[in-house]
Structure formats: C-alpha cells, structure tokens
Amino acid sequence: MEGVPPDSLKQEPVDLADFINLFDFEQMAKGKMTEMAYEYVASGAADELTVRWNRQALDAIKLNPTVLTDVSQLDTRISLFGQKLAHPILIAPTAYHKLMHPEGELATARGAGLASALYVVSSFTTTPLAEIAQVATQPLWFQVYVRDDREFTRNQIQEAEAQGCQALCITVDTPVPGVRNREQRGNFRLPAGVTIPHMGGPIVEKKPFTWNDIAWIQSFAKTPVLLKGILNPDDAEKAVQAGVSGIIVSNHSGRNLDTVPATIEALPRIAERVNRRIPVLMDGGIRRGTDVLKAIALGANAVLVGKPICFGLACGGAEGVAKVLQLLTYEFELAMILTGRATIDSIDRSVIWDSFRENKQG
Numbered sequence: 001m002e003g004v005p006p007d008s009l010k011q012e013p014v015d016l017a018d019f020i021n022l023f024d025f026e027q028m029a030k031g032k033m034t035e036m037a038y039e040y041v042a043s044g045a046a047d048e049l050t051v052r053w054n055r056q057a058l059d060a061i062k063l064n065p066t067v068l069t070d071v072s073q074l075d076t077r078i079s080l081f082g083q084k085l086a087h088p089i090l091i092a093p094t095a096y097h098k099l100m101h102p103e104g105e106l107a108t109a110r111g112a113g114l115a116s117a118l119y120v121v122s123s124f125t126t127t128p129l130a131e132i133a134q135v136a137t138q139p140l141w142f143q144v145y146v147r148d149d150r151e152f153t154r155n156q157i158q159e160a161e162a163q164g165c166q167a168l169c170i171t172v173d174t175p176v177p178g179v180r181n182r183e184q185r186g187n188f189r190l191p192a193g194v195t196i197p198h199m200g201g202p203i204v205e206k207k208p209f210t211w212n213d214i215a216w217i218q219s220f221a222k223t224p225v226l227l228k229g230i231l232n233p234d235d236a237e238k239a240v241q242a243g244v245s246g247i248i249v250s251n252h253s254g255r256n257l258d259t260v261p262a263t264i265e266a267l268p269r270i271a272e273r274v275n276r277r278i279p280v281l282m283d284g285g286i287r288r289g290t291d292v293l294k295a296i297a298l299g300a301n302a303v304l305v306g307k308p309i310c311f312g313l314a315c316g317g318a319e320g321v322a323k324v325l326q327l328l329t330y331e332f333e334l335a336m337i338l339t340g341r342a343t344i345d346s347i348d349r350s351v352i353w354d355s356f357r358e359n360k361q362g
C-alpha cells in the first residue's frame with residue numbers, strides 16, 4: 001500500500017439515505033478505503049480488549065425513564081469556556097483525513113458546519129489550519145502532541161491560536177504510540193503527497209513528558225488548556241490543581257494501552273473527584289444517542305466521537321460527516337424525550353437504572 005495516492009481511494013458515490021445508524025458507516029467504509037487506511041482507523045492496541053470494553057460497558061448500563069414530563073421545549077445547548085454550542089457532541093481529533101477522503105480535513109470542517117458541531121483538529125491534520133479555518137463555520141479547537149522540541153511546540157500552539165482555534169487539547173496518553181499490531185500488519189505508511197504540516201514528523205521520541213510541560217504550555221497559551229487522555233481520578237485531581245481548564249476522559253479508543261477500563265467506567269469516579277470545578281468531557285465508543293445521555297448522566301459535560309467521523313468522511317465526505325453527527329444528535333434528542341429530560345442540566349444520575357439497589361431489594 002506504500003505510495004498510494006489519495007485519489008486512488010474508492011470514491012464511487014453512495015446514497016447516504018441508506019445509513020440509518022452509526023454502525024452502518026463502518027460496514028460501508030470498509031469498501032471505500034484502502035485496506036491500510038481501514039485497518040489504521042478501525043484497529044485498537046494489542047488484543048483490542050479496551051476497544052470492546054468501551055462498547056460493552058455502555059451497553060450494560062440501563063436507563064430509568066421518567067414519563068409524563070413536559071419535553072415540548074427540548075434544549076440540547078451547552079456552553080463550554082464561554083463558547084455556546086448547539087449540542088454536546090464534538091468531533092474528536094483524528095489524524096490523516098486525506099487517507100479517508102481526498103478533501104481531507106476540509107470536508108470534516110464542512111461536515112461540522114452542516115451539523116453545528118465543534119471540531120477538534122488533530123496535530124496530525126493533513127491540511128493546514130489556515131485552510132481549515134477558511135471553511136469552518138463552527139468553533140475549532142486544536143489537539144496538541146507535545147514534542148521534545150519546545151520551540152516547535154510553542155510555534156505549533158501559537159499558530160493554532162493565530163488561526164482562531166478556541167481551545168487546546170493536550171494529549172497526555174500517548175508519550176509513545178501503543179502496540180498496534182493491525183497497523184503494523186497493514187504496513188502503515190503515509191502515501192506520497194500526503195503531509196502533516198503541523199506535526200513535522202511522527203512521534204518518535206521517548207520523551208520525559210511531565211506536568212512541567214503542562215505548566216510551561218499554560219505559561220504562554222492564550223486559550224483554555226484541556227488534558228486529553230485522563231483515566232485516573234488522582235490525575236484528574238492533579239489536573240485541577242495544575243489549573244487546567246478542562247479534562248477529557250479518554251482511552252484513545254483503546255489504541256494505546258490495552259486493558260485499561262472503558263471510559264464510561266472511569267468517568268463517574270473522575271467526575272466525582274473533579275466535582276464540577278472544571279468541565280469533564282469524555283470519548284470512547286459513543287455510537288448511540290443513549291450513549292451520549294449515559295455519559296452526561298454520569299458526569300460528562302460533553303462527548304466526542306472519533307471513529308464514526310472517519311468512517312462518515314470515507315463514505316460521503318462532508319455530507320458523510322454531517323450525517324453521522326445528525327443521526328447521533330437526533331438519537332440523543334429522542335433519548336432525552338423518551339427519558340423525560342428536556343434540558344442537558346436535567347440529565348442527572350437518576351436517569352441511570354440502579355441495578356445494585358434492585359439486586360439488594362431482591
């Protein structure tokens with residue numbers, strides 16, 4: 001697959017009306033991407049246990065609906081760091097969009113616009129931020145992979161802020177990439193002509209990336225700094241103490257350290273520790289409107305979606321990305337109505353069925 005130009009992607013048109021849920025996109029994307037690209041996107045680390053657990057743990061949570069409440073004024077809006085968003089479903093940062101569609105990140109940004117979604121652009125974008133910013137109609141945030149070279153990192157962040165990115169997500173769970181066997185078997189290489197203008201090169205350093213680097217970034221960042229990839233409540237506490245603006249509970253979709261728990265399992269104890277001092281976002285396996293509802297009920301202010309966006313992009317460019325988001329927001333609205341929750345603030349722990357109490361009462 002080495003040297004495959006992006007225009008060799010199989011881009012026959014598909015009818016997006018055929019897609020009725022997010023799982024449909026993965027099926028279809030398999031036929032639309034090169035095998036190398038598909039394996040890169042679809043795979044997780046090692047035995048992919050965490051990948052499976054992300055979904056299984058969400059599926060295992062039952063809901064406890066309230067009937068006969070007035071949900072005629074349904075309101076999905078949220079506010080994060082003073083930014084007003086139409087709904088709590090964000091596009092997670094994912095690398096190399098030109099592997100998925102010739103228009104790459106431009107299509108993603110247009111799709112975000114069509115679906116009123118905030119887009120977190122990856123450090124590994126294959127399109128310069130300046131071009132993405134020109135087509136974006138919704139807020140952009142920038143995800144940062146911190147390199148050993150501080151001047152490089154400072155320039156990367158200042159460029160992102162200069163292009164209008166409104167927050168920085170510092171990814172802290174990838175000092176080195178994980179054991180990615182499927183990626184290795186697929187002989188992952190960037191095709192000729194596809195570049196990563198904001199990264200300079202792959203993550204190769206085994207770097208001493210620590211809380212000192214976070215303090216250093218905060219010393220010059222002008223936008224809110226979030227830490228992406230927190231799973232341990234003690235780290236969440238340190239993040240609050242470090243004065244960061246927010247955290248993202250994430251296991252990188254199970255792509256880095258296999259056998260860490262599902263994010264929905266880590267979320268409640270992190271939310272409890274943070275105790276609303278800063279926003280807590282979450283990603284990993286969100287595929288259904290009920291998953292969004294469960295994450296919010298267990299303490300998330302918002303969620304992010306990764307793989308389905310890549311598959312939507314592969315299937316239908318900007319419209320594919322938009323369709324993924326529209327299906328998910330629509331399902332989320334239905335979940336709100338059917339559980340009797342008219343606003344995001346009203347989605348609290350009481351919407352989760354307490355199986356433990358049920359068992360105790362026999």
Ligand SMILES: Cc1cc2nc3c(=O)[nH]c(=O)nc-3n(C[C@H](O)[C@H](O)[C@H](O)COP(=O)(O)O)c2cc1C
Binds near residue numbers: 042
């Ligand atoms: C193909 C792919 C590429 C990714 N690239 C990045 C990246 O460049 N930076 C980053 O912080 N996270 C990256 N992630 C992780 C996502 O931001 C996010 O944490 C994860 O995909 C969410 O889980 P989900 O895919 O199950 O929705 C990537 C994930 C995938 C699937």
Ligand SMILES: CCCCC(=O)C(=O)O
Binds near residue numbers: 174203255
């Ligand atoms: C080494 C990381 C590259 C992008 C990424 O974060 C991913 O593929 O998950």
